[in-house]
Amino acid sequence: MKIALLGYGKMGQIIERFALERGHDVVLKISIDNTEDLTTANLAKADVAIDFSAPDAALGNIYACFDANVPVVVGTTGWYGQLQEVKNECLSRNNSLLYGSNFSIGVNLFFHINKVMAKLMNDYPAYEVQVEEIHHTQKLDSPSGTAMTIAEGIIEQMDRKTEWVNELVGAQFDDVVKKDQLLIESLRIENVPGTHTVLYSSEVDEIELKHTAHNRAGFALGAVVAAEWLQNKQGFFNIADIFNFK
Numbered sequence: 001m002k003i004a005l006l007g008y009g010k011m012g013q014i015i016e017r018f019a020l021e022r023g024h025d026v027v028l029k030i031s032i033d034n035t036e037d038l039t040t041a042n043l044a045k046a047d048v049a050i051d052f053s054a055p056d057a058a059l060g061n062i063y064a065c066f067d068a069n070v071p072v073v074v075g076t077t078g079w080y081g082q083l084q085e086v087k088n089e090c091l092s093r094n095n096s097l098l099y100g101s102n103f104s105i106g107v108n109l110f111f112h113i114n115k116v117m118a119k120l121m122n123d124y125p126a127y128e129v130q131v132e133e134i135h136h137t138q139k140l141d142s143p144s145g146t147a148m149t150i151a152e153g154i155i156e157q158m159d160r161k162t163e164w165v166n167e168l169v170g171a172q173f174d175d176v177v178k179k180d181q182l183l184i185e186s187l188r189i190e191n192v193p194g195t196h197t198v199l200y201s202s203e204v205d206e207i208e209l210k211h212t213a214h215n216r217a218g219f220a221l222g223a224v225v226a227a228e229w230l231q232n233k234q235g236f237f238n239i240a241d242i243f244n245f246k
């Protein structure tokens, strides 16, 4: 498979390693220094594109892939406000896109366990629930896409929560968190690849679900596997479509 890497930073470089190990070729690498190379002609040389760039670059990269009719796997977070618009465009133009806030198998298992737990805890209102995410200090978006997916999973299953609110620790936060709101606390600590915790606490005890990424290899391998899965498909997909947890 010929792969275009849109974004060649921390993730792009590890994805290249896994892609080569799995017998693929990397035919295009785009970083901020060579965005002029992101042309329809260059993209059309690839069978699939993988975007791990930046929140403000993702949309342009996605539309460039649509113009070149190249299926695109999007790992970049921080653009989900435009998700519906991108979905409509993808489907109306018969393009292919798969996105995911987190491509690691461990986190996708965690997403599933989180929903099962939230469904159980729906019957136990004595427990307050909160989400915490910790990432490295270069992260541009907050909350993390993974924390948003976790929060949406809880809200889907739990009648007493209707929306999430985010506090970036160290930044101004004047909100009073209401009973029906789910707090996502974001912390930025050097070199942390990604840690997510769901905390249920009552007057008498606490239950914690926690996923700790030791490095970025799980995200990167997942992105290459997603690209292999997407290659000959048409439509708008999420990473959850690859797994079938019961």
Ligand SMILES: NC(=O)C1=CN([C@@H]2O[C@H](COP(=O)(O)OP(=O)(O)OC[C@H]3O[C@@H](n4cnc5c(N)ncnc54)[C@H](OP(=O)(O)O)[C@@H]3O)[C@@H](O)[C@H]2O)C=CC1
Pocket (backbone or CB within 6 Å): 006, 007, 008, 009, 010, 011, 012, 030, 031, 032, 033, 035, 052, 053, 054, 055, 056, 057, 074, 075, 076, 077, 078, 100, 101, 102, 103, 104, 219
């Ligand atoms: N879904 C998942 O499983 C995961 C998602 N992510 C997400 O992936 C994204 C990238 O993460 P990471 O690799 O750590 O970030 P880095 O900052 O290390 O790399 C980003 C890359 O994108 C390039 N870039 C930045 N702006 C533009 C632009 N306007 N046009 C083209 N390229 C651009 C950078 O260029 P330059 O190097 O020249 O600055 C760099 O090559 C983030 O949104 C992050 O949240 C991260 C890990 C896992």
Ligand SMILES: O=C(O)C1=N[C@H](C(=O)O)C[C@H](O)C1
Pocket (backbone or CB within 6 Å): 077, 101, 102, 135, 139, 140, 143, 144, 145, 146, 147, 193, 194, 195, 219
């Ligand atoms: O920016 C990161 O590094 C990561 N971003 C993703 C997110 O926002 O959830 C996934 C992972 O946690 C690493």
